[in-house]
Structure formats: structure tokens, C-alpha cells
Amino acid sequence: MAEAAEFQETFRGTTPPAAFHRIRVILPLLAVLLVLLGATELTTAPTARADGTGSRTVAISIDSLTPVAPTQSDKITISGTVTNKGRSTVSAGHIGLRVGGLLSTRSEIDDIGDRTPFSSGGDGPELNGHTQKIGKLQPGISREFTLTVPAKDLNLDRDGVYPLGVSFSGQTSDQQYERVLGIRRTLLPWQPSGAEGKKTKVTFLWPLISNTHLTARTESDQQQTPIFPNDDLAAELAPGGRLQQLVALGKDLHVTWVIDPDLLATVEAMTKSYQVAGPSGKNVPGRGQAVAKQWLSQLQTAVDGKEVVALPFGDPDIASLAHRGGDLGHLQSATELAAMTVDTILQVKPRTDFAWPIDGAIDRSVVDVGTSAGAHNIITRSDSLREPDGSPYAPTAARQIGGGNTAIVADARLSTAFEGDMTRAGDASLAVQRFLAQSLMINKQAPENERSIVVAPQRMPTTSQAQAMATALGGLSAGRWTQPLDRLSDAAKAKPDPAAGRRIPGPGSYPDALRAQELPTEAFTEIQKTQQGLSSFKTILTSPDRVVIPFGSAIMREMSTSWRGDPAGAADFRAAVQSYLATLQDQVKLVEKSDATLSGRSATIPVTVKNGLLQGIDHLYLQLESTQPNRLKVTDKQPVKIDGGHSQSVKFETRAYANGPVKVHARLYTADGQQVGKEMDFIVHVTSITPMVLLVIAGGVLLLVLAGLRIYLKRKRSGSHDGAGDGPEAGGEGPSDGGDNGGGEPERPGDPAADTGTGSGTPSRPGEKVER
Numbered sequence: 001m002a003e004a005a006e007f008q009e010t011f012r013g014t015t016p017p018a019a020f021h022r023i024r025v026i027l028p029l030l031a032v033l034l035v036l037l038g039a040t041e042l043t044t045a046p047t048a049r050a051d052g053t054g055s056r057t058v059a060i061s062i063d064s065l066t067p068v069a070p071t072q073s074d075k076i077t078i079s080g081t082v083t084n085k086g087r088s089t090v091s092a093g094h095i096g097l098r099v100g101g102l103l104s105t106r107s108e109i110d111d112i113g114d115r116t117p118f119s120s121g122g123d124g125p126e127l128n129g130h131t132q133k134i135g136k137l138q139p140g141i142s143r144e145f146t147l148t149v150p151a152k153d154l155n156l157d158r159d160g161v162y163p164l165g166v167s168f169s170g171q172t173s174d175q176q177y178e179r180v181l182g183i184r185r186t187l188l189p190w191q192p193s194g195a196e197g198k199k200t201k202v203t204f205l206w207p208l209i210s211n212t213h214l215t216a217r218t219e220s221d222q223q224q225t226p227i228f229p230n231d232d233l234a235a236e237l238a239p240g241g242r243l244q245q246l247v248a249l250g251k252d253l254h255v256t257w258v259i260d261p262d263l264l265a266t267v268e269a270m271t272k273s274y275q276v277a278g279p280s281g282k283n284v285p286g287r288g289q290a291v292a293k294q295w296l297s298q299l300q301t302a303v304d305g306k307e308v309v310a311l312p313f314g315d316p317d318i319a320s321l322a323h324r325g326g327d328l329g330h331l332q333s334a335t336e337l338a339a340m341t342v343d344t345i346l347q348v349k350p351r352t353d354f355a356w357p358i359d360g361a362i363d364r365s366v367v368d369v370g371t372s373a374g375a376h377n378i379i380t381r382s383d384s385l386r387e388p389d390g391s392p393y394a395p396t397a398a399r400q401i402g403g404g405n406t407a408i409v410a411d412a413r414l415s416t417a418f419e420g421d422m423t424r425a426g427d428a429s430l431a432v433q434r435f436l437a438q439s440l441m442i443n444k445q446a447p448e449n450e451r452s453i454v455v456a457p458q459r460m461p462t463t464s465q466a467q468a469m470a471t472a473l474g475g476l477s478a479g480r481w482t483q484p485l486d487r488l489s490d491a492a493k494a495k496p497d498p499a500a501g502r503r504i505p506g507p508g509s510y511p512d513a514l515r516a517q518e519l520p521t522e523a524f525t526e527i528q529k530t531q532q533g534l535s536s537f538k539t540i541l542t543s544p545d546r547v548v549i550p551f552g553s554a555i556m557r558e559m560s561t562s563w564r565g566d567p568a569g570a571a572d573f574r575a576a577v578q579s580y581l582a583t584l585q586d587q588v589k590l591v592e593k594s595d596a597t598l599s600g601r602s603a604t605i606p607v608t609v610k611n612g613l614l615q616g617i618d619h620l621y622l623q624l625e626s627t628q629p630n631r632l633k634v635t636d637k638q639p640v641k642i643d644g645g646h647s648q649s650v651k652f653e654t655r656a657y658a659n660g661p662v663k664v665h666a667r668l669y670t671a672d673g674q675q676v677g678k679e680m681d682f683i684v685h686v687t688s689i690t691p692m693v694l695l696v697i698a699g700g701v702l703l704l705v706l707a708g709l710r711i712y713l714k715r716k717r718s719g720s721h722d723g724a725g726d727g728p729e730a731g732g733e734g735p736s737d738g739g740d741n742g743g744g745e746p747e748r749p750g751d752p753a754a755d756t757g758t759g760s761g762t763p764s765r766p767g768e769k770v771e772r
Contacts, residue, residue: 055118057086058093058137058168058182063425065164068475069436070151071192078149080426082134082168082182083142090181093134093170095145096126099154100163100185106392106413109437112163112187113430118180123165127153134168156190160444161437164188184426187433189440191480197447199483202439203397203491204455204473205379205410206255208246208299209315210236211460211562212573214266216554217580219275219283220614224546227275227283229576233266234288237295244295245463249470251302254477254484258356259308260315261341262557267292268345300346307487310350312373313337314556315459317564318357319510320519322365326559327528328372334556335373351489353377358517358561360384360410360456363510371405377492378405379456383412384509387501394442395497397454401504406492409500410456413438417472418457422464428471435472443481452485452494459561517564526574527558533581536674540588542616551581587612588620589677590666591647597685598632598656605634605684606649607666611642620676624652625665632662632684640668656686 063080070076078097084090100123103109130149137143147166156162168182213233219225236243243263250257270292275283312334321331335352342350355370360381362370370378378401385407387393394411401407417435422428442453457469476482485491534551538544554577563570591608607624611617620640626632635653642648662684668676 053086055180055183056115057084057172058090058170059083059085059115060166060168060182060184061424061426062166062184062186062429064429065186065188065433068432068471069189069191069478069480072152074151076149076151076154076188077146078164078166078186079144079146080166080184081142081144082137084137084139086172086181087139088172088174089139090137090170090172091135092178093137093168093181095132095134095147096167096169097130097147097149098124098126098165098167098183099156099188100124100165102158103161103163103437103441106438106441109161109187109434109441110413112185112437113434115184118167118183123163123167123183123185126167126169129153134170137170151192154188156188159191159193159196161441162188162190186430187437189433189436191440193480197443198450199479199481200439200443201450201452201485201491201494202455202476202482203452203485203488204253204255204469205258205309205457205488206246206250206253207258207457207459207461208243208250208263209258209260209311209459209562210243210263210266212262212314212557212560214262214269214553214557215573215580216550216577217277218550222614223273224550225273225275226269226550227277228270228286229277231276231286231288233270234286234291237267237270237288237291239291240463242460242463242466244291244298246461246466247295247298247302249466251298253470253473254486255306255473256486256488257303257306257308258311258354259342259350260311260313261338261345262314262553262560264296264345265313265341265553267296271296296345303346303348307489308342308346308348308350309354309488310338310342310352311354311356312352312556313341313553314559315561316556316559317519317561318355318370319361319366319514320523321559322363322369323510323515323518324521324524326519326524327531328369330527330556330559331369331373333552335375337553337556354379354408354488354492356456358459358514358564359511360412360415361511361514362407362504363507364504365507366510367401367405367407367504371403376405377408379408379410379454381410381412381415381456384505385409385501385503386505388499388503393445394451394453395500396451396494398452398492398494399496399500399502401502407502407504408454408488408492410454411438411442414453414455415457418461418465418468422462422468428464428468431468432472432475436475439476440481449497451497452491454488454491514564519559519563519570520567523558523570523574526578527555530558530574530578530581531555533578533585536670536672537581537585537676539670539672540617540620540676541613542618546615547584551577584613586677588617588668590622590668590680592680593666593682595661595683595685597687598654599687600656602653602655604651605654605664606651608647608649609640609642609668610647611644614644616643617641619671620668621671622650622666622668625667626684627663627665631658631660632656632664632686634664654684659686661685 060082061080062078064078066077067074082095127149130147130153132145132147134143134145163185164187165183165185167180169178169180171178210233214226214228217227219227235241238244270286270288272289274286276286278284312331314334316331316334320326321328339350339352342348353375354377355375356379357366357370360379361384362378362380367378382394387395397409399407399409414435417438418431420427422431458465461469476484534548538548541547558570558574558577588611591610593607596605605624607622609622618641621637622640623637624634626634633655638650638652640648640650663681664684665679665681667679670676
């Protein structure tokens, strides 16, 4: 409609009025017709795309190519499946091989594998004498194929990367002549005689990382038996499991092991007795002891003599710490714990001077945080720290970025080659060939330059991804254009390329998709709250390590990179840690007290404190506070020290001044004023302070005063008769005009110890304890 209106405006001034009127009537009708035709096309297009046509009629999957990097004397075997995606039966079908032209750029390698139409010029002619008949292929039916061809028959005259196509040719009922009905391409790295120049050194990181599997919860026994939320880790450790496959595959490869020590500590805890939380709230015994022991033993063998890089304990999310303001003190503690854990469990001294942010994405703040705990090498990626001129040339990975720090820039294409679903054989095979082709193309960029490149794959590869990675590394084992370098520390010391990029990206360059997955600021606020509660709680414990160690590890796990993509799980984990700490704190509590009654001016109020922990508590204080101190005054505070599993009655002196109910507030707190447990209120009833009692008390006070005065006068008279013979040397009192001028202490009126007459007896002392 808009186009019709525009057409009218264009020709309004150049067309006769009558003709213009006819055009103005016809154009809307044409516009409606175009819309209807467009709608028809839209509704039929999905059906056309769903059914294969032309060279997309038959889908081909190349499930394997062996050897992955053939030599001149090898026989190449290609196997896979063909599937008829069309609506009619294909007849007289056969499989053939086609070799395309030599590729010249890494971008061309990226495009190979996409299902594009057949091109006679680009895909090359069918290789004579190497076909396989398929015959008839009904719609929706699949057939397997296997082709074997001597490598020399490919007639490859130059070293490099070639596209190798598997084509399906046949005819259909509507077009009964032979044509290409499907093609699938893979890559053939070809350098049978080895590198012409210098080999490219390749360091491949082999990550051994898992999700968080252990909280701070333990059984209330002396051994502190750990409680797992589930037993999923046992399946990963069992034969065929993800972690078992990583160890089994990695032991024979030239790789640098990158390990999260939290995984080692968790598996080591499984080798002993452990519990698993049941659905009904009742714990059940874990069953993974055997596989845990076997896995650790296999890992110790696999890493023997290899370099091990230990990530900080729990694999903390460096980017989240940098962007959301987390406590960097945790990163230092996690690094120290990492070294100790790996050394203790694997008997290997690990490297802790490498930081690895998620996907190698960095900006200045990520670098600053990553290197704050002593990791002077930060592993990044070439799609983050880019080359200044956008050059496709791949320089040596190591380069200095200032402050004594080194960036290890992993090649992005090689590092991401095995991402995605590798469970389909065709996808895994193509990933392997693409990896090998890219590595060869890097070497061909400048064979005269010796370079050291690094591959940093995804953090937690699946079993199928790990198998594809191992296959690709196996293809490099011949060392024709690469040389394995299985020590990341050596790669970090390689001589940098002078023109390599060193400029750290700004904060605006950090990928939005990764930033959206970071732990929120609220998460670090909750972590800080848990840390503060733990720091306060441990001050009253006689064996603080029983609480500090499991909770300290749990706090580190709260910051794990593994929580990316699972914000709900991260929040639940933090809540569980806080809840369990509160449960332990509640084990030290005030026992509910009923109302108390005072029947005298002074008395003692007992308050009971219960310690439900297995260990003793000390340096704890109990405070009582009267809400009406003018009516009832209470001793301010009392220290509390209780053995594990016991209670203690703490007694407070009181003094009443008036009748009536008084609310008393009780609370427990540490030496630094942090409250422990819940507060408690109770009522004290003062009932015996009557006018008669007050009169009796007043009379008693008067008698004391009179008795004191009598003693004083008696001593004065005695001093008048005997004072002439006494001097200061004798220790007596000297002359007096009514005051005390001597060196002795004056008599204290009312002192019971000085009462030599027939006084009224020892008076009641204020504050005398009366048990209630």
C-alpha cells in the first residue's frame, strides 16, 4: 500500500487526469493482489524448506574420516549416512567424492560444513573409480555408506587445507536424469611431508571442573560426616561418566591440567562415609565411595609428571567479583586453599599464578581482580584482546600487559571448535577436521616464524566434546606442522610478537551476554552477611575449625563460575548456607523463662542458657535489662561458658524499689557486641515492697545510725581520759577539736565489725542472694 501511494505521488504531476484516475483505482487492487501473493508465499515457504529440493533433496552426514590428517601412503575412509528429504523416491543413486580448490584463509574454513547448494566449479568433479551405489531411496529413508580411497588418488599437489565433499547423485520421477541431489563437505588438512618451516607450538588446556556438589551441612557427629544434596557426582565419576572420561582421555595427551581444587576436596570427601539428603528430609548413605577412590587413583596417575594449574578453590567468578564489587579477600583465601588441597590430595605442587575468567573475556577491572591474589598470568582469548589492525594473523599467545602481568591470549577459533552438541557423529567429525585445518592454516600464515599458541576450551566439556578434543589432539600427535607444549608456564614465557595486541579492552567491550549471567550485587551482599555471621559465631567456639572450615569452603563455592546460567540454583545454595549457619547459631540459646516473683527488696533471678553444639562455648555474655530501672534494677551482664551438650543457669542480682510487674529483656552477645540467638523477654512481679516493709527497713536503718553514734561517743569519752599518756608514736589519736587530725582512719558509723555494745545483730546486707 505504501509503495502504491508513493507511485501515485510520483506520477501525479506527469500523468493526464483521466489516466491518473484509472491508475489511482487500479493501484490499490494491485497492492491487495501483491499482499495475497505474499501471504501465499509465506504459508507455502515452510513446506518447501521442509522438503528437500535440488541439491538439498538428500541430506548427507559425514560421521567419520580416518585418518583425520592423512599422509601420502594412507588410505582415507569416509563413512556416514544419506537421508532422502524429498517427496519422491530417488533412483539410480550413488555416493561420490569431490575435492575442491585449496583454501587460503581461516574464514573460508569457518564456512565449510554449512549446507549450501552444490557448485560444480567450487566442489570439483567427482573422483573417478571411487563411488558407492545406493540404488533406490524412498522419502524419509536413510542408508549408511563407506568410501575408501588411497590418499594419492586425490592428486593433491600442494600442502594446505582442501574442502572434501561427499556428494549423492541420482534421479527422481519428475526429472529422470542424473544430477547432484545432495552434498556435504568436510576439511582435509594436507601436509604429508611435515612442516616446510618452523613448527607451531600448541599448548592445550585440559579442564577438570564440575558444578558445586557440597554444601556446609554435616552430620552432628565427631567426624562431621558431610551431607550432599544429591549423589549426581558419583555418576560423573563412574566408568563412562564425564569426569571419568576426561581423566581416561587426558592421561595419554600432551595437555596442561587445569583443576578446580573444590572438585578434588569433594571427591575426597566421598571416599569416606557420607550422607545424601533424601526427598523426605531424611538422609541416606551415599554409595559413591568405590568410584571416588578409583577416580582419584586414576587422576594421580594421569597427572604424574605433568603440569597442574590450580584455579582458586571453588573456581570463583572473577568477572562477577570485578563488576559487582565482591570481597577480594575471598580470592586470596581461595588461592591459598587451592595450593594446599592439590598438594595434599594429588601430591603435586600446582601452579597458582594463572587466572582464567569465563570464556577468556576481560576488561581492565577483570584483569585487576584476576591478578590481585598473585596470579600474574591471565588467560584471555583473541576475540577479547584483539589485534590492533584486525589482522587474521595469529601471533604468539603470551604478551606483557603492564604491571608485571602477562596475558595468555588463546586462539578463539581453536578454543571454541568443540562447543555445541557433539553427540551427533557428523558434528563431532566436522569439529575435529575444522580444528586440524585451522591449526595448519596458522602454520601456513608464516611458516618461517616460530609461534606458541594456546587452546583454552570450554570449562566443562561434555563427554562427547572431550572425545572430539582427544581425537583432534591425536591428529596432531604426528607433529608434522605442530609441536605439543604441555606446560602452560612455558607458553607464558615465550617471546612475544612485537606487533601483537596489548591493549586491554574497556568496560564497554565486555560481552553483554556474559555480563547478564554474572552473580548480582545482592549475591555478594548475602555472602558478606554470611561471612560476618560466621566471623562473629566462631569467637564463642572452643573448636572453631569445625565450623569455619566447612562454612569457609561453602562461601567460596557461592562465588563459583559454575553458577552462570543457573541464577535460581545459586540463590538456593546461598540461602541453604545462611539457613544452616542460623541453625547452628540457634543451638546456643536462652531457655524460655516463665514469669518470676520477687518477695523481697533484693533477690537473684536465674536465666538458663543451653548449648546444643558438640563443642563448648566461651567468651559469650548474657545481659539482662530492666525496662523500668526505677522500679527494678538488674545486674548488667554475666559471662557464659558451657560445655557441649549442656546447659547453665546464670544468676543475676536484683534490687526492687516499687511494686508491680517489670519486663526484663535478655540477650546473648559476643565480646564484640554481636548478638547470638534470639532475644527473650519475661516479667518479674515485685509484690512485697509494702508501706510496713518500707517502715521496718527505715527503722532498721535508724537503729544502725544510732548504734554507730553510740560507739563513736563512747570512744570519744575514753580518749579524753587516756589521751594524755598517748602520743603519735604510740599509734593513738592526737589532739582533736572535733575533727580527725591523726594519721589513723576515723571510725565508720554503722560498721558491724566495730559494734562492741549490745547492738541489734548483723544487719541484712544489700544484695544478699535469695534463691527463687
